[in-house]
Amino acid sequence: MTSSQTEVGYNTKIEGDVIVTKIDSVLNWFRKNSLWPMPMGLACCAIELMAAGSSRFDIARFGAEVMRFSPRQSDLMVVAGTVTYKMALAVRRIYDQMAEPKWVIAMGACASTGGMYRSYSVLQGVDKIVPVSVYVAGCPPRPEALLDALMKLQNNVVSKEPLFEGGILKNHKQPQPDRLAGQRVS
């Protein structure tokens, strides 16, 4: 624990090895330092996601090397790649199966806005079906950009505001009326 964390209020010389803090702070600290990604790697951005997980750009420094491919065991869905309308249902289902609290990073141009594919088959942004916490620009974004997005998300996780459901950023626009919501799996 560093002394710059003001919400902890911990001074080693006075309190020794005992820390007095709020449960929210501790839980958020745990959550932010162990965000287990669920890689929804659909296209080329998945390669950069893998690169972020490998040794040069180590995502393990942030506690996120545990890339669980099961939505039941992860809390961060990284949508890396082009989401077609055909795949949108599967993405939504996977998102629904994740347990709260959960976050979504839209990695790359295709996941954020449909990218260069302005066509009949590509969903113009995954935020039309799931609420996105952080968008990463790039085609593909460099692994450092993904790590930057992860750090921004971590800051959001420990922000002073209480976490609301799904960890949706406060000013974020809600997804459109749930077009694939019939597939909700409890």
Add this chain to the structure above:
Amino acid sequence: MSNESISPARKYADILQEAMGSSLSEPMEFRGECSLTVLDASKLLEVCRHARDVLGFDMLTDLSSVDHYGSDPRFEVVYELYSMNHHTYLRLKISVDEEDCEVPSVTSLWRTADWHEREVYDMMGVRFTDHPDLRRILMWEGYPYFPLRKDFPLEGKPTDLPDTAFTDKAPLEGGPFVTSGGKPDSTQREPRAKTFENED
């Protein structure tokens, strides 16, 4: 015409045309590639079987379709054959009407035609008789349009199949920005937008 100046593809095309007679057109050659048009759809399987068994074109490398929007017949299905023993390519084309959109399937001759014909059906709407499993391959079953037809817009049309998928029109911001060749500088080659007039 001496023998050295005939390309191998033209040689096989000539043999095939002599064997099949009036159901094939004259071979058309361009830069060493040879195409034949099959004039009679009911003879397509016979022509293909002859090409495969007698002439040795044992590999179907590609099967695709063309939409000549505004012409009659509207569609054309193109078969690219390759002979692994003679190292030659041959192209067969067959025209398909818009109203009677049926072509015999060559799946019984080359198994690879299975998915290629499914793609042609999905994108153009050309049906193949005797196909083992003719259903959409890229779009989902129940999608009402055929996307690669010339009168289907690039941005798509809104559809909704509640438990399967939905589509929306993609924002094109002025149209598909395609280039047109042959102009002296890039400003004229790359117009701001190129629109395609259609009736819808």
